[in-house]
Amino acid sequence: MNTNTKSEGGGSRARGMLRAAWRGFVLAVVSLPLTVLSFTLTAVSIALVPIGVGLVTTPWVLTGVRAYADRRRALAAEWGGVRIPSAYRPLPEDANPWTRTFALLRDPATWRDLRWLPVDMTAGFVTALLPAVLVLYPLEGFALAAGWWRVVTDGPGHPYWYGFVPISGQVSALGAGALAAALLVVAHRYTVSAFQAHFRLTRAVLEPSRAELAERVRVLTETRRDAVDTSAAELRRIERDLHDGAQARLVAMGMDLGTVEMLMDTDPEKAKQLLAQARRSSADALAELRDLVRGIHPPVLAERGLGDAVRALALRLPVPTEVAVDLDGRAEAPVESAAYFAVSEVLTNAVKHSGADRIWVDLHHADGHLRISVTDNGKGGAVVGAGSGLAGVERRLGTFDGVLAVGSPVGGPTMVTLEIPCVLS
Structure with a gap:
């Protein structure tokens, strides 16, 4: 019984060693060109921001870098059991390239990604390839001991080095075989740990700092207090x-x-x-x-959902309001309620203060976020500040990790965008 258990344990460790070596080799070969390409495109795109070209390319490039980094986070959890939290700030829905570019560049997570790219193409490449080296290098030693030394040596005075063993004959080749056996024991024991070291290095660079986590806790504390109040x-x-x-x-x-x-x-x-x-x-x-x-809690919201509730809200306004809804399902009741009253407050502000004679409301769900934009053709000049209705909307959305973006130049038009992370059922 004990013999079988030991045999099963040894076989499991051997399979884990080979799996780690194969995955490390694939990761090193595939990730190096992708990382170099991502780093090059990012550097060129950001350098072109001052002349305007980078405003168009940077959002696409950085979004691609985020997707690449998120894929590596997923691999770290799946292959290495190392979980790396993602702490990207939500991006504004505003299609203005200036807005999206500088929102990306102001996000600390973006700069963590950019610091990670050169680390991944150097130390990350080495640590990913190391498990494969630990497994494959002993095979060379066994091949030398089996007679391959005759092919690779150049004759007396020109030995072939395997590790620290100079091979010039069969005896020294057997010494290389002994060294290979010792290295194979080391590989059997440490290959999986060496592979996990790659992901721990990735986590050390990509993981949010304590200062960011403290800021996140502070924001959550404030939003919770606002919700209670x-x-x-x-x-x-x-x-x-x-x-x-x-x-x-x-x-x-x-x-x-x-x-x-x-x-x-x-x-x-x-x-x-x-x-x-x-x-x-x-x-x-x-x-x-x-x-x-x-x-x-409006009955129409409970019975018909957010889209119909906003349509009913628009019908009661003294200003003609068009509502476009593209929702494939319903969010959770607290999210729907928060979104409804936020839209109600924004529409009330538009009617009271904008002087608009037309309002447009658009509701849709994309990329795991409920996005609502309210646009009017009024005089503009709306700001988010203490005492304004928009500040209250921002606090209401903050309870659900939502964000509020306001574009309101003097003279109009005004666009208020609300975004709440959620899933639809």
Whole structure:
């Protein structure tokens, strides 16, 4: 039983050694030209930014570098068991090349990728190829011991070196075979670890720094606090609306019905008037409750989804609004709710402050993000700042790792883009 277990363990380690050697060889051969090409294209494209050509090419090149780096992260997890988190900032939907180029260049993750490329084409190439060398080099020693030394040696005085062993005859060739056997033992034990060293090197360069992680924690803490504060304020608003509106009407209606009960026999005419008043109070209370529920979570949003909810919202606006929806499914309810109220706030700002006579809303889902753009032909000049409605929208989206981008030159038009990472079901 113990013999079988040891045999199975040795066979498993041998298979792991050969697998690591093969994968390392493939990775080294394939990755070197790709890494060199990525580094060259990136350097040339960024150098051409000042003259304008790089504004067009840089987003494409850097997006390709991100995809290449993400593929290497996936291989690190799949082949080496080394997980490397990706911390790219979401890109703006704005098609302006200036916006996308400088958003990419301001992202610290972009510069980590660019630092990784020269490391990968040097030390990364060596560490990827090392497992194959550990496995293949002993084979040369065995071949020399078997007689190949006669082919590679140039005669007396010109030995063929295998490691530190000079081979000039059969005896020294057997010494090379002994060295090869020792190297094979080392390879059997350390090839897998050497292959993992390649991915650990990749992680050391691509992994976000502690400062970035601390900043990320700070942002998440702030957005969580904003979400809690917003929820508390919403609860207070609901309580206040119930107390001052529907509750007061229901109390008054109860008092009217009590009076009706006392006047039913003595003054039927007055009782009829109070009953009519109680009926109006109940209708008003019901309308207020409906408005309150609509403010918490619109029924059309729950029943028909975000697209139809935004269309219904647009129909109530005094400004003609066109809504284009391209969604293949529905996001999670909290995401839909956040997106709906964010769009509502943006549309309200456009109606109140832009002076526009036309508004366009576009909703679509692409690359794992829900993207919504609201465009108006108003006077422009909208900014995200303290006290503005857009700042509140930004905080609301931040709870879901969403971003807000505003393009609003003086004179218009204004485009507000909202982006929330999510999947559709």
